[in-house]
Amino acid sequence: MNTFINILGVLLFATGIAVSIALHEFGHLLTAKAFGMKVTRYFIGFGPKLFSFRKGETEYGLKAIPAGGFCEITGMTALDEVHPDDRKRAFYNQKVWKRVVVLAAGSITHFIVGFIILLFLAMSLGLPNNKDLPVLAEITPCVQDHTVGLTAPCQPGAPAPAKDAGLQPGDEVTAIAGKPISTWSEMLKVTRDLSGPTEFKVLRGGKEQTLTVNVPQVTREVLDGKGGREVKEVGAIGVTWQQNFEYSPLAAVPASIAFTGDMFVNTWKGLMRFPERIPAVVKAIGGGERDLDTPISVVGASRLGGDAAERGLWAFFILMLAGLNFFVGVFNLLPLLPLDGGHIAVNLYERVRDWLRKLRGKPAGAPVNYMRLLPLTYVVIFIGGAITLLTVTADIVNPIRLQ
Numbered sequence: 001m002n003t004f005i006n007i008l009g010v011l012l013f014a015t016g017i018a019v020s021i022a023l024h025e026f027g028h029l030l031t032a033k034a035f036g037m038k039v040t041r042y043f044i045g046f047g048p049k050l051f052s053f054r055k056g057e058t059e060y061g062l063k064a065i066p067a068g069g070f071c072e073i074t075g076m077t078a079l080d081e082v083h084p085d086d087r088k089r090a091f092y093n094q095k096v097w098k099r100v101v102v103l104a105a106g107s108i109t110h111f112i113v114g115f116i117i118l119l120f121l122a123m124s125l126g127l128p129n130n131k132d133l134p135v136l137a138e139i140t141p142c143v144q145d146h147t148v149g150l151t152a153p154c155q156p157g158a159p160a161p162a163k164d165a166g167l168q169p170g171d172e173v174t175a176i177a178g179k180p181i182s183t184w185s186e187m188l189k190v191t192r193d194l195s196g197p198t199e200f201k202v203l204r205g206g207k208e209q210t211l212t213v214n215v216p217q218v219t220r221e222v223l224d225g226k227g228g229r230e231v232k233e234v235g236a237i238g239v240t241w242q243q244n245f246e247y248s249p250l251a252a253v254p255a256s257i258a259f260t261g262d263m264f265v266n267t268w269k270g271l272m273r274f275p276e277r278i279p280a281v282v283k284a285i286g287g288g289e290r291d292l293d294t295p296i297s298v299v300g301a302s303r304l305g306g307d308a309a310e311r312g313l314w315a316f317f318i319l320m321l322a323g324l325n326f327f328v329g330v331f332n333l334l335p336l337l338p339l340d341g342g343h344i345a346v347n348l349y350e351r352v353r354d355w356l357r358k359l360r361g362k363p364a365g366a367p368v369n370y371m372r373l374l375p376l377t378y379v380v381i382f383i384g385g386a387i388t389l390l391t392v393t394a395d396i397v398n399p400i401r402l403q
Contacts, residue, residue: 009309
């Protein structure tokens with residue numbers, strides 16, 4: 001049964017990727033048609049054609065390899081041959097701002113899809129506590145030694161510090177013993193060194209309250225800082241961490257917007273660190289331990305989706321789909337050919353160049369000769385292909401798996 005759910009999760013995630021690709025190309029299609037450009041073909045996938053149909057001047061279809069797609073717009077560059085009847089509708093004859101909108105529409109579609117996914121997640125399973133806020137999820141009836149079992153029925157006389165002090169689910173701890181607290185990790189570290197009555201400040205309903213918690217010392221298994229575990233006396237108050245925040249439909253919108261902003265920042269940081277993580281992928285292929293922070297391919301992401309489904313981690317599954325859309329959207333805007341961002345850069349360059357020439361009393365310059373940019377384009381394609389091959393290989397021979 002678990003294997004079936006895993007396979008189902010892989011297929012569902014792969015389907016989500018295919019839908020995202022289809023919507024990306026649909027963004028180009030929709031904006032191009034809205035501006036009166038001629039779109040001749042809209043296909044999902046590559047390779048042999050499985051089927052197609054024609055509606056108006058556009059052929060719509062599906063190809064055998066579901067690894068991309070394309071939207072063919074007449075006259076993408078001045079080098080393209082265009083029938084005289086179609087010249088007014090050719091892409092290169094449109095205003096620059098229209099060209100930029102059409103080129104950016106694919107990435108914008110990814111951003112919209114990612115936001116909608118986050119909005120759905122906020123209203124259903126909840127958005128992750130990605131800032132590690134020290135918000136309490138549950139107040140346990142007591143705290144006990146690890147030998148008894150943390151979830152075992154309370155033994156007679158077992159202390160209940162959080163419950164007795166009046167802490168409540170939803171409280172956000174802001175200070176302990178006068179020390180400001182901003183994360184759950186800080187709270188754990190400070191609490192473990194405590195013993196006896198201690199002042200806790202919490203935010204409850206937007207108002208700060210001060211409570212006194214009588215912190216007991218109990219025996220627990222903790223990390224020893226060397227990758228192992230040790231048994232020692234630590235302070236514990238009997239609370240659990242709020243891992244996800246669920247929102248009403250009204251509150252979900254600003255929460256999803258804020259979370260989207262965080263994902264944009266993290267995506268950009270990840271892209272900036274991308275080159276330095278490639279050696280770890282090569283090492284993993286050779287049998288080294290696979291670093292969880294290494295880049296993964298669509299294959300690896302789909303396998304993680306299968307693992308998440310098997311373990312019932314649907315919030316993680318959905319969050320990965322949102323993250324994938326943000327990553328593809330941002331990556332596609334990089335100013336490198338053949339990415340959309342590269343074409344945007346060329347069009348903006350022509351606009352700025354012609355504006356400067358006009359100031360100097362000169363006519364507009366000739367369109368950029370894409371043939372001269374082919375060597376750079378081939379370099380980008382070669383590097384991208386090599387990285388894809390490396391990540392796919394690593395995801396087959398040494399995949400990242402959920403523990």
